Amino acid sequence: MRHDKVNEQEQEKAALYALGALSQHEARAFEHHLRDGCRVCEVELIEFEKVVGELGYASPAAMPPPYLRDLLTSRIERESQYDLPATAFPEHKEAITPMPISPRRSFTRNSLPWAVAASLAIFALVSLFAWQQAARDASTLQSELASARSESDQLRAQAIRENEKANQLTEIKSALTSPGARMVTLAGGKPAPASTVRIYWDVQSNRWVVEADLPPPPEGKVYQLWFVTSDAKISAGLIKADHEGHGFAIVSGPDKTTRLAAAAITLEPEGGSEQPTSEIYAVGEVGI
Amino acid sequence: MGSPRDSIEKRERDQDWIELIKKVSEGDQSALATLYDATNRLIFGLIVRILGDRATAEEVLLDVYTQVWRQAATYDRQRGAPLAWFMTIARSRAIDRLRSGKKEQQSKEPLEAVGEARDIRLSPEEDTVISERKKLVRSALDKLSPEQREVIELAYYSGLSHSEIATQLGQPLGTVKTRTRLGMIKLREMLRPVLEGQI
Numbered sequence: 001m002r003h004d005k006v007n008e009q010e011q012e013k014a015a016l017y018a019l020g021a022l023s024q025h026e027a028r029a030f031e032h033h034l035r036d037g038c039r040v041c042e043v044e045l046i047e048f049e050k051v052v053g054e055l056g057y058a059s060p061a062a063m064p065p066p067y068l069r070d071l072l073t074s075r076i077e078r079e080s081q082y083d084l085p086a087t088a089f090p091e092h093k094e095a096i097t098p099m100p101i102s103p104r105r106s107f108t109r110n111s112l113p114w115a116v117a118a119s120l121a122i123f124a125l126v127s128l129f130a131w132q133q134a135a136r137d138a139s140t141l142q143s144e145l146a147s148a149r150s151e152s153d154q155l156r157a158q159a160i161r162e163n164e165k166a167n168q169l170t171e172i173k174s175a176l177t178s179p180g181a182r183m184v185t186l187a188g189g190k191p192a193p194a195s196t197v198r199i200y201w202d203v204q205s206n207r208w209v210v211e212a213d214l215p216p217p218p219e220g221k222v223y224q225l226w227f228v229t230s231d232a233k234i235s236a237g238l239i240k241a242d243h244e245g246h247g248f249a250i251v252s253g254p255d256k257t258t259r260l261a262a263a264a265i266t267l268e269p270e271g272g273s274e275q276p277t278s279e280i281y282a283v284g285e286v287g288i
Numbered sequence: 289m290g291s292p293r294d295s296i297e298k299r300e301r302d303q304d305w306i307e308l309i310k311k312v313s314e315g316d317q318s319a320l321a322t323l324y325d326a327t328n329r330l331i332f333g334l335i336v337r338i339l340g341d342r343a344t345a346e347e348v349l350l351d352v353y354t355q356v357w358r359q360a361a362t363y364d365r366q367r368g369a370p371l372a373w374f375m376t377i378a379r380s381r382a383i384d385r386l387r388s389g390k391k392e393q394q395s396k397e398p399l400e401a402v403g404e405a406r407d408i409r410l411s412p413e414e415d416t417v418i419s420e421r422k423k424l425v426r427s428a429l430d431k432l433s434p435e436q437r438e439v440i441e442l443a444y445y446s447g448l449s450h451s452e453i454a455t456q457l458g459q460p461l462g463t464v465k466t467r468t469r470l471g472m473i474k475l476r477e478m479l480r481p482v483l484e485g486q487i
Binding site: 008011012015016018019020021022023046047048049050051052053054055056057058059060061062063064065068069071072073075076077079080 | 345422
């Protein structure tokens with residue numbers, strides 16, 4: 001029911017509604033009454049709402065901590081990222097400067113179909129780009145993975161080599177520090193003049209620690225060490241060299257009854273030979 | 289009451305703020321910053337007054353200006369001055385927070401106890417116009433009967449409904465309604481020059 005003039009009851013409702021002090025049920029009923037078009041009550045309410053709007057002035061002012069401004073800045077920045085392009089939040093108390101403004105809600109009914117079409121086109125382009133990028137990324141990743149695997153294999157091989165070298169050095173040191181230790185050097189023969197072979201002789205344990213730098217052996221071939229006496233060549237053992245020709249072996253020393261004149265190395269078929277079949281690759285006097 | 293010069297200054301300031309709110313609605317962060325600098329102490333004071341707890345008031349203050357940022361386009365100058373809009377948002381957010389289980393932190397201090405004596409100095413931006421308006425509103429409240437003022441303050445700062453106020457004061461519901469109506473009518477008359485933009 002619309003009113004022609006203000007009555008106390010409706011005025012009371014308007015005052016309480018403006019203060020938010022009506023019960024929920026009463027508030028809904030009053031809103032319904034306003035929607036019915038009671039201009040008198042509407043005017044009354046607007047005036048009371050303005051009064052309520054002024055009451056906050058009665059509160060004492062209070063200083064918020066300065067960091068709140070920074071927090072607000074970052075919050076608005078975050079909101080802007082998802083909402084609208086906006087001008088920057090300025091430093092404290094910067095003068096107001098009119099800036100180019102991008103509208104928050106700029107779509108109109110007329111532009112909507114174009115906007116939808118443009119959105120779809122952009123989406124398609126973005127999807128294509130994303131797919132291509134993903135393919136490129138996958139390819140790059142595969143390449144990087146292969147490279148990493150190769151690098152890893154190389155590192156593993158290097159670690160093995162380093163470990164072997166460390167073990168060899170340990171053996172050499174052990175032989176050299178043994179009581180009465182000796183070292184025999186073999187010089188390169190005609191097929192491999194640059195070769196060098198060192199024999200660290202642990203006399204006490206009668207073992208030879210052999211370190212050789214020879215030409216890399218061909219496939220199916222192996223270096224063989226010989227004890228050379230005045231009338232015989234006795235196999236001392238095989239020396240397996242790696243692809244760089246570096247060989248290392250620990251063999252038993254010559255029997256005490258053997259009158260050793262020299263030590264020599266030849267290139268033999270895999271598994272070794274009963275007697276040397278090739279030219280001498282390295283030889284040195286032992287001189288027992 | 290303020291001088292004619294104050295009145296002109298106030299209207300100009302209101303117009304400035306309306307322009308700023310418009311810029312905020314268009315996404316201008318610098319406009320929001322200016323509004324914040326100009327009003328934060330007034331708004332924070334109101335929130336602290338309602339909540340009686342500075343830590344919670346800080347959160348609500350951020351929420352208020354975030355809401356201003358989001359809803360600037362909905363501001364209707366016909367429904368109130370820019371600062372009144374800010375204070376309406378602040379009160380609403382603070383009372384929502386009160387009702388969400390923080391009633392125990394509600395300040396019980398009467399308005400006088402937190403009045404002029406503890407008011408901090410306003411910033412230059414807030415100074416002249418707001419100080420003048422604070423005096424006017426306090427003066428109007430002072431002219432109410434203590435009973436009228438009490439019910440209005442309970443409703444405004446505590447968010448209590450008329451029946452809750454009646455229960456809290458031990459008064460009949462009808463008495464609370466009548467005191468509220470009469471108090472609001474008196475305030476409206478005393479503040480009419482302000483509400484009509486004459487001051």
